[in-house]
Amino acid sequence: xxxxxxxxxxxxxxxxxxxxxxxxxxxxILKEDPSELPSVLxxxxxxxxxxxxxxxxxxxxxxxxxxxxxxxxxxxxxSWCVPCKVEHEYLMSMSNNDNIIIYGINYKDNxxxxxxxxxxxxxxxxxxxxxQDGMQSINLGVYGVPETFIIDRDGNIRYRHVGPILEYDMExxxxxxxxxIKQERL
Amino acid sequence: MTTIIKFIFCFFIISNSVLADNNKAAYELYKELRxxxxxxxxxxxxxAPLALDLKKVVRDKIExxxxxxxxxxxxxxxxxxxxxxxxxxxxxxxLLWLGPILFLFIGFFVTFVFLRKxxxxxxxxxxxxxxxxxxxxxxxxxxxS
Numbered sequence: 001x002x003x004x005x006x007x008x009x010x011x012x013x014x015x016x017x018x019x020x021x022x023x024x025x026x027x028x029i030l031k032e033d034p035s036e037l038p039s040v041l042x043x044x045x046x047x048x049x050x051x052x053x054x055x056x057x058x059x060x061x062x063x064x065x066x067x068x069x070x071x072x073x074x075x076x077x078x079s080w081c082v083p084c085k086v087e088h089e090y091l092m093s094m095s096n097n098d099n100i101i102i103y104g105i106n107y108k109d110n111x112x113x114x115x116x117x118x119x120x121x122x123x124x125x126x127x128x129x130x131x132q133d134g135m136q137s138i139n140l141g142v143y144g145v146p147e148t149f150i151i152d153r154d155g156n157i158r159y160r161h162v163g164p165i166l167e168y169d170m171e172x173x174x175x176x177x178x179x180x181i182k183q184e185r186l
Numbered sequence: 187m188t189t190i191i192k193f194i195f196c197f198f199i200i201s202n203s204v205l206a207d208n209n210k211a212a213y214e215l216y217k218e219l220r221x222x223x224x225x226x227x228x229x230x231x232x233x234a235p236l237a238l239d240l241k242k243v244v245r246d247k248i249e250x251x252x253x254x255x256x257x258x259x260x261x262x263x264x265x266x267x268x269x270x271x272x273x274x275x276x277x278x279x280x281l282l283w284l285g286p287i288l289f290l291f292i293g294f295f296v297t298f299v300f301l302r303k304x305x306x307x308x309x310x311x312x313x314x315x316x317x318x319x320x321x322x323x324x325x326x327x328x329x330x331s
Contacts, residue, residue, distance in 0.1 A: 035225055037222065037266060037268055038266065040263065040265065040266040041264070134235070134236070134239045135243070138240070138264065141266070143223060144222075144223060144236070
């Protein structure tokens, strides 16, 4: 009996090691980015924000999100933000090919520069509002542009994407959620 | 005339002390809040644009007379508990707060079991047999001579 117990004790380092392996493997395999924060606003109403006009474009306001016909995206972008430029192409594709309504929040930007980007690269947005001092976006919990929120028919936030939407994100994350919302209450 | 001067003087002293209190409250809050861009720095240490904006929010709210807890709640409602550098004492965080104590007790327990086992195994050495006694004697005698 005593011998058996000793036998077991000699395995403790191995067992502890295996537990550690499992613990680290979880992080490696899941590939969750620990610096990416989950939004606390998921399943909450889109907070009320007041945005200013970008000359020549419809102003985005909370009214747009109330009693919407379908799901929509709210994209926070800026002309000085390089990942936003990468993302632009996919926003255009979703707006043109998938008929998704996208609203833009122009974050802490020079309006002339913002207009130039829209002229040059095309406008994926149904309406745009400018948040010049960044204070409105704080209500949204924005901590780095670009960020994108998926809003359902009732104006609730369903998903938040931090960082640029790339092809993978569009095909595997954004569009499936949009399609799921579209199928609700039809 | 002197009363007016005295009045103005008092006004400045009072307004200055209010300002100092506000600055102190803001400074304390900056230290307790996390910059979400450079995530292990506090707002106080960070010069990231978002940190500057959040500092402005904190300062504005203090000037409006909001308490530290109100301001913290405002930010937690928007950014989540992660913005607090010191986690709350809550059920979800129980392992985080009590974990070290738990591990300390596990350590104590293991040490206790180990020491007790050692003392249990400590046996009196067997007395020497006649043969051993003789050979020992021989060795000792040889060394002496």
